[in-house]
Amino acid sequence: MTDSLSRGPTVAITAASSPPSLRDAVMAAAAVSFGFHGTLFHRTVATPGAVFDILGRRFGLPKFAQQRAAAGVDARDRMRLAGRREVTLADIYDALPIESALARAVMAAEIALELDLLRPDAEASDAFRHAHARGLPVLVVADTHLGRTFVREALSRHGLPSAAVFVSSDCNLTAAGSGDLFDLAIDYLDTPRDRVLHIGGDLAGDVAQARAKGLMVLHHSASSGDEDDIARVVPLPPPDTLSARDLGYHVAGPAAVGFLNWIERRVRKDGIGHVLFPVAAGHLLDRALKNYPGLWALPGHSLIPGSEVAFRLAAMDDQNFREHLPFLISGSNGLRPFEVLERIGVPAPAPEIMARYGLGDESRLSPALHSRLRGFLFEYRFEILKVCRRNRRALLSHLRHLGLEPGRCVALVDLSWDGAVQESFEAALRGLVTLSLQGYSFFGPAEGGPAEGGPAEGGEGPQRLSPQQRSAFFDADNVAPAIVRRLQSNRSLVRLLFSPLQNAIIGLEPTPDGARGLQDERWDAEGDHAQATAALMDGAMAFIGDHAAALAQGRAPAPALETAWPLVDLLNRPVPLSDALRPLANLDPWTDSARRAG
Amino acid sequence: MVERRKFDAIRGFDLGLPVAYNDVDLCMRLYKAGYYNVMCQAAELIHHESISRGLDFVSPEKMARLERERIGLYDRHPDLFLHDPFNNPNLHPNGTNFEIV
Numbered sequence: 060m061t062d063s064l065s066r067g068p069t070v071a072i073t074a075a076s077s078p079p080s081l082r083d084a085v086m087a088a089a090a091v092s093f094g095f096h097g098t099l100f101h102r103t104v105a106t107p108g109a110v111f112d113i114l115g116r117r118f119g120l121p122k123f124a125q126q127r128a129a130a131g132v133d134a135r136d137r138m139r140l141a142g143r144r145e146v147t148l149a150d151i152y153d154a155l156p157i158e159s160a161l162a163r164a165v166m167a168a169e170i171a172l173e174l175d176l177l178r179p180d181a182e183a184s185d186a187f188r189h190a191h192a193r194g195l196p197v198l199v200v201a202d203t204h205l206g207r208t209f210v211r212e213a214l215s216r217h218g219l220p221s222a223a224v225f226v227s228s229d230c231n232l233t234a235a236g237s238g239d240l241f242d243l244a245i246d247y248l249d250t251p252r253d254r255v256l257h258i259g260g261d262l263a264g265d266v267a268q269a270r271a272k273g274l275m276v277l278h279h280s281a282s283s284g285d286e287d288d289i290a291r292v293v294p295l296p297p298p299d300t301l302s303a304r305d306l307g308y309h310v311a312g313p314a315a316v317g318f319l320n321w322i323e324r325r326v327r328k329d330g331i332g333h334v335l336f337p338v339a340a341g342h343l344l345d346r347a348l349k350n351y352p353g354l355w356a357l358p359g360h361s362l363i364p365g366s367e368v369a370f371r372l373a374a375m376d377d378q379n380f381r382e383h384l385p386f387l388i389s390g391s392n393g394l395r396p397f398e399v400l401e402r403i404g405v406p407a408p409a410p411e412i413m414a415r416y417g418l419g420d421e422s423r424l425s426p427a428l429h430s431r432l433r434g435f436l437f438e439y440r441f442e443i444l445k446v447c448r449r450n451r452r453a454l455l456s457h458l459r460h461l462g463l464e465p466g467r468c469v470a471l472v473d474l475s476w477d478g479a480v481q482e483s484f485e486a487a488l489r490g491l492v493t494l495s496l497q498g499y500s501f502f503g504p505a506e507g508g509p510a511e512g513g514p515a516e517g518g519e520g521p522q523r524l525s526p527q528q529r530s531a532f533f534d535a536d537n538v539a540p541a542i543v544r545r546l547q548s549n550r551s552l553v554r555l556l557f558s559p560l561q562n563a564i565i566g567l568e569p570t571p572d573g574a575r576g577l578q579d580e581r582w583d584a585e586g587d588h589a590q591a592t593a594a595l596m597d598g599a600m601a602f603i604g605d606h607a608a609a610l611a612q613g614r615a616p617a618p619a620l621e622t623a624w625p626l627v628d629l630l631n632r633p634v635p636l637s638d639a640l641r642p643l644a645n646l647d648p649w650t651d652s653a654r655r656a657g
Numbered sequence: 658m659v660e661r662r663k664f665d666a667i668r669g670f671d672l673g674l675p676v677a678y679n680d681v682d683l684c685m686r687l688y689k690a691g692y693y694n695v696m697c698q699a700a701e702l703i704h705h706e707s708i709s710r711g712l713d714f715v716s717p718e719k720m721a722r723l724e725r726e727r728i729g730l731y732d733r734h735p736d737l738f739l740h741d742p743f744n745n746p747n748l749h750p751n752g753t754n755f756e757i758v
Contacts (some may be wrong), residue, residue, distance in 0.1 A: 448740065
């Protein structure tokens with residue numbers, strides 16, 4: 060809402076005058092200054108306390124909201140005692156009674172959340188762009204403890220041109236309190252004060268102070284934070300049996316939307332040119348992108364018919380075969396020996412041949428048989444390597460089909476916590492094409508190192524990736540490590556949310572238009588389980604459809620982690636799953652094949 | 658050796674492979690044009706490998722060019738990458754003396 064324009068200290072604001080449009084007003088000035096919170100942007104939460112509540116929930120700190128509010132008061136008291144005029148966010152977190160590493164993580168999360176909660180005011184943003192396009196010097200004068208970097212990031216994220224930024228916590232001067240921040244801005248501009256227009260949102264604060272400093276002023280309030288502005292996620296139903304469709308609508312759909320929103324932002328930040336979604340992680344994400352084109356602004360993206368197993372095999376040859384033996388026998392305890400070949404798509408020799416190695420069909424693998432199994436696999440390596448060469452040839456064919464030229468910045472999306480898919484993909488790419496690869500995973504490693512399980516378990520895993528090469532949606536940097544550990548422990552359920560089990564890809568085969576994934580044929584593509592996973596995907600797509608409709612009505616997306624939070628709620632407050640879902644949610648196709656094979 | 662008629666039919670050497678792999682590419686294209694490559698073990702020819710332009714492994718630039726041309730070869734023939742349709746599957750895939758695996 061725009062109120063009125065006044066020029067210089069002698070001209071009073073007249074409430075009765077007809078307010079000029081912001082566009083017209085900026086053109087009457089030689090330079091324009093904009094307020095930040097309440098003018099250019101508003102928060103999509105009603106009170107700052109709501110931000111603290113969210114952070115407390117994310118980091119498992121039930122008293123955080125009160126502690127954070129008290130720390131703000133404490134920091135301001137210290138500021139006054141020290142003769143300073145403004146606090147920084149670091150000052151506030153120094154006053155918090157929590158451990159310093161945790162304080163750093165929560166502080167970073169507060170900045171990220173504040174960014175996520177900002178929504179630009181359409182009229183002020185338009186005037187900002189208009190002034191910039193007309194070549195006027197444009198400033199942002201902001202009273203905030205969040206710092207200059209935060210303000211710049213907010214402008215950039217919402218497509219506003221860069222501007223000179225004066226922030227109270229960086230300058231130790233305020234706009235609304237003393238108005239001294241305006242003096243600093245005027246010195247920078249070197250323009251007569253009465254030719255500078257300040258557009259502010261607080262009549263008694265920055266507007267009054269700017270006028271007192273001799274600037275033209277215009278009061279414009281960004282529409283206040285309204286929770287109805289946000290595309291909300293429907294809460295989980297009461298603790299009752301959760302059907303497959305409900306699991307899709309209330310958990311998988313929100314998780315996919317949140318993950319895609321996060322990927323969209325990361326892609327922009329990392330300068331990614333193409334996003335690859337391996338089938339195991341990308342089935343639902345790819346469906347969402349295809350059914351709702353334009354809902355997410357991603358560069359080129361494609362589903363890649365591969366998996367950690369398929370990529371690992373593609374990286375193997377007769378020179379490095381021995382190094383990969385631990386991978387081949389990982390997670391095999393309890394399997395029948397022939398299943399170790401079956402799960403990588405290699406035909407097993409006749410039972411009597413296996414029996415000659417002491418690995419007959421009646422035996423179940425255990426550490427006592429590992430040495431014998433290792434010896435057998437090495438002797439059988441040239442049969443295994445036929446499959447490896449086919450996978451590698453198909454991978455080259457697929458990459459050619461995608462047109463990914465050397466050096467291209469590519470993101471590989473995964474669910475896993477340790478970057479195993481990315482590492483196996485990178486190993487498979489060696490000698491084929493050199494890509495600049497960035498890994499995006501749904502959840503990252505928690506403190507205390509990797510959890511058990513997965514193809515790398517028991518194997519000499521590939522070298523860990525540096526944080527620069529991998530980032531995670533749920534990470535110990537933005538949520539409590541306990542939440543990340545819970546996601547790890549429930550990785551089978553997470554996998555199920557994003558892709559039906561019958562999409563367990565174990566190999567690749569060249570085709571005229573690239574490659575196709577070869578599924579693990581041990582999984583029933585029909586039957587109750589397939590119906591359950593189809594209903595789950597339908598529920599997820601229904602949520603994504605509702606989300607798209609909400610955005611079309613002008614609502615803003617909720618912060619990505621908040622959107623995906625029902626999954627955390629589900630893990631915190633387990634809801635019984637339906638009979639068809641329960642076995643799927645606990646199943647690992649790499650290690651559990653014996654039970655399924657009967 | 659290749660008949661001129663066949664050589665011309667596949668437009669000769671690929672100038673996009675100026676140093677390495679042009680001979681392999683020629684054979685692959687002849688195969689795809691429906692011809693066989695026949696090895697005559699009795700013939701003896703002497704090729705002074707890299708004598709005119711030096712060995713590839715002596716400089717990073719030459720190694721990089723060699724790698725580019727290797728990738729270029731399989732960019733042209735992805736179907737023949739790690740796949741020799743004439744190789745007996747019972748032979749070692751990387752053997753030079755036809756060892757049985």
